């Protein structure tokens with residue numbers, strides 16, 4: 001039997017591709033309201049302090065904290081009301097010892113004051129004097145200038161995916177446009193003489209093309225721009241032509257099918273002959289998805305995904321999704337930990353070959369404060385196994401399986 005060559009671990013396969021990725025993917029400037037979900041192509045720094053002044057967080061009285069020390073209900077600290085802060089305006093004058101300014105939530109602290117006493121902890125003797133019945137420490141019930149973010153600080157780092165709260169931060173520092181990565185264009189080619197389009201009725205021996213649409217959805221779900229190149233028969237010249245067109249139009253190309261070792265599996269030969277450095281690996285020590293191949297042609301990643309639909313989607317998840325979503329593979333400890341964020345109890349014994357990582361399709365349940373991962377049985381040729389599953393449980397290469405009751409890490413779909 002022909003052997004797959006150069007079988008790598010997932011990490012090695014990622015490193016092989018990563019070594020050739022561009023430093024910077026295409027990027028563009030967009031108004032902030034169009035940036036939700038996009039990745040920053042450049043860091044954003046604050047140019048001013050936010051807030052730009054010491055600001056009260058409560059309705060009450062701006063005071064010198066020291067004047068309130070020792071105040072109790074039985075023995076209040078008495079201070080004179082010598083001013084009133086109007087919200088949105090710069091205060092006049094100064095709070096001196098024994099004095100207080102009336103201040104609303106959000107008002108600017110007057111000079112001299114270093115804390116705010118909440119109105120609830122004061123008693124008004126007359127319109128000019130209050131008794132404070134609880135002491136405050138300096139800085140209490142207020143935020144200081146630059147507490148939210150100080151001038152020169154990084155507000156959002158490069159590569160960050162913009163969320164709702166980030167739009168708020170950008171507003172606070174006066175940023176109305178940001179530089180974001182352009183959605184990566186990904187071409188999809190399904191290979192196989194047995195495939196027909198979803199709208200057609202398959203004859204005996206034929207099947208409808210599942211992977212084109214499943215991969216289209218997977219790319220779009222990662223923020224990419226998918227483009228279908230249809231079904232191409234297992235023919236060297238035809239595959240070569242479509243690869244040339246798809247490479248020209250896109251930042252990345254996915255082939256599905258024809259990645260294994262059968263006599264008609266010409267995809268790897270076509271890809272390897274199409275440019276330098278060509279195929280970087282053919283075979284990953286995983287299940288499902290072992291026959292996957294990865295290449296770089298003219299600086300662009302090209303992947304040959306296995307034809308079995310669940311295998312194609314698992315390899316997509318491991319090798320392609322991080323590129324489309326974040327332009328590269330997880331590197332920081334937090335990013336890596338977040339790839340398989342959920343810990344769940346596996347409900348069955350599963351066997352796995354030593355030296356191979358398994359990604360088991362699982363359905364999640366929840367009871368008694370714990371998640372349970374129920375393996376979805378069925379071969380990787382069955383798309384229904386992916387539909388029934390909520391995610392992939394990881395069995396690391398060092399283990400020869402897991403026993404029911406063990407904790408597994410799960411990547412959610």
Ligand SMILES: Nc1nc2c(c(=O)[nH]1)N[C@H]1C(S)=C(S)[C@@H](COP(=O)(O)OP(=O)(O)OC[C@H]3O[C@@H](n4cnc5c(N)ncnc54)[C@H](O)[C@@H]3O)O[C@H]1N2
Nearest residue numbers: 190192208209210211212257258259260305306307308311
């Ligand atoms: N003797 C061996 N045979 C196989 C091996 C092996 O190691 N030795 N590996 C198996 C594994 S694992 C997988 S996965 C598949 C990978 O096959 P290919 O990537 O070469 O893909 P095909 O042979 O073209 O197709 C496999 C299977 O999937 C169906 N298919 C293909 N494309 C689509 C599509 N777009 N939509 C729906 N179904 C598709 C195809 O009809 C085949 O049934 O190889 C194993 N064989």
Ligand code: MOO
Nearest residue numbers: 288289290311380
């Ligand atoms: O590993 Mo294949 O990729 O089982 O179906």
